[in-house]
Amino acid sequence: MLDDFVFALLDNAASLKPSASTFQNVWGLASVNGVASSLAFVAGISKLAAPVQSLRALHELFRNRRLATTGLVRLYAAVEVAASIVLLLAAVRMIGAILIGVLGVCFASLGLVGAARKSRVSCGCLGHRSGRPLGAANVVAGFALMLVLPLNGSLEFRASSTENYSQAALLTAALASLALCLWIHRRVAIVLLLPTARQAKATPS
Amino acid sequence: MIDVLFALVLLALVGAVVLLFAMFGELTARLPTLDIGYLDPTVTPLREARLGSAPDYWPEQLAPLLDANDGSALLLVLSTACGSCENVAEQLTNEIDQQSSIDTGVVVSCGDRRLGENFIERHGLDGMPTYVDEGGEWVIASFGVQTSPSALAIRHWRLESAAVFTDVVALRAATTDIEEVAA
Numbered sequence: 001m002l003d004d005f006v007f008a009l010l011d012n013a014a015s016l017k018p019s020a021s022t023f024q025n026v027w028g029l030a031s032v033n034g035v036a037s038s039l040a041f042v043a044g045i046s047k048l049a050a051p052v053q054s055l056r057a058l059h060e061l062f063r064n065r066r067l068a069t070t071g072l073v074r075l076y077a078a079v080e081v082a083a084s085i086v087l088l089l090a091a092v093r094m095i096g097a098i099l100i101g102v103l104g105v106c107f108a109s110l111g112l113v114g115a116a117r118k119s120r121v122s123c124g125c126l127g128h129r130s131g132r133p134l135g136a137a138n139v140v141a142g143f144a145l146m147l148v149l150p151l152n153g154s155l156e157f158r159a160s161s162t163e164n165y166s167q168a169a170l171l172t173a174a175l176a177s178l179a180l181c182l183w184i185h186r187r188v189a190i191v192l193l194l195p196t197a198r199q200a201k202a203t204p205s
Numbered sequence: 206m207i208d209v210l211f212a213l214v215l216l217a218l219v220g221a222v223v224l225l226f227a228m229f230g231e232l233t234a235r236l237p238t239l240d241i242g243y244l245d246p247t248v249t250p251l252r253e254a255r256l257g258s259a260p261d262y263w264p265e266q267l268a269p270l271l272d273a274n275d276g277s278a279l280l281l282v283l284s285t286a287c288g289s290c291e292n293v294a295e296q297l298t299n300e301i302d303q304q305s306s307i308d309t310g311v312v313v314s315c316g317d318r319r320l321g322e323n324f325i326e327r328h329g330l331d332g333m334p335t336y337v338d339e340g341g342e343w344v345i346a347s348f349g350v351q352t353s354p355s356a357l358a359i360r361h362w363r364l365e366s367a368a369v370f371t372d373v374v375a376l377r378a379a380t381t382d383i384e385e386v387a388a
Contacts, residue, residue, distance in 0.1 A: 041216075041220065041223070042223050045220055045223045045224050045227065046223060046226075046227040048224075048227075049224050049227035049228050049231065050227050050228070050230065050231035052231070055332070056329065056331075056332030057332070059332040059333065060331060060332050081220075085216070088216075120331060121331055121332055127227040127230065127231070163206065163208070163209055166209045166212070167208045167209050167212050170209065170212030170213055170215070170216050171212050171215065173216060174212065174215045174216045174218075174219045177216070177219045177220070177223060178219050178222065181219075181222060181223045181226050184226070185226045185229075185230060188226075188229070188230070188233070
């Protein structure tokens, strides 16, 4: 893959944009999109598996509980997963960026409503029951996701680099998703691993 | 192309890991409710209740529930001093994601407001309309009910029927049967 980038650089040297190289565009954009995608990917899959906590948070915010149902939460989660994957594929990258931007607007809006109503119920955004209620953190995350659209719109790369983009973005998203998942469930890992570690120390070999 | 397919497969595998962790986390959270034990399915009419009565006022925590359901709701009266009520509250936390509780509110009768608020927080009932009734004064004055756990079926802002129960699923079934007969 590295030699492909080198050849791409040599082949396109004459038509490079003055402000950024093809190499930096592809890797930089793939990294940013991969991280943004991982957030939506993990959030979507987690809510598909465990929508209960998100449902509770929405019921706390909206008195009319018919506005939030398990089906709607799962539908939203499915859109998150779809948007995260579409963003990683070069051919449909801009569609993914638009979807991620819309999701960012939703995150930020719910965060604002949660902050205004002083929500106390864990938001369940990443599926787990412990966590912060809807508030400032969601607003910040939402704005960060909204920036994905203008960033993708402003940067371009050569058609010969599309496959490299997809590969780099998919790999970045996979690694970031794994790291995020392990971070979210770190307490489980600590509880399971720590007694074993303590026991190993206490028992002489 | 092969590299992209490989990366897609890797992402799918990571997705499976995320899914497993999410399911594991949800199962861990539900562990306290899996050991509830035997539930008596009997739903018995509550004779002390003043059927047809309407409260002098509706607490602001419960009024929106009735507004959203045309003056109808199922109010569950629980007490912080009642072991069966702890059991019922655990059943309710499992029910929330099944949308069965869309027209249900909870009245928590307690000696001290803090006990009632702690009860609600402990059982994760803050996603439902809940009212902390200190000393049970509102429920007694409005409906003549001093028993818990009990269920009060409200229709057109008035008490239509009341029952004593311990199994929420059995209560739902009994409520559905009454509605079908009335229809």
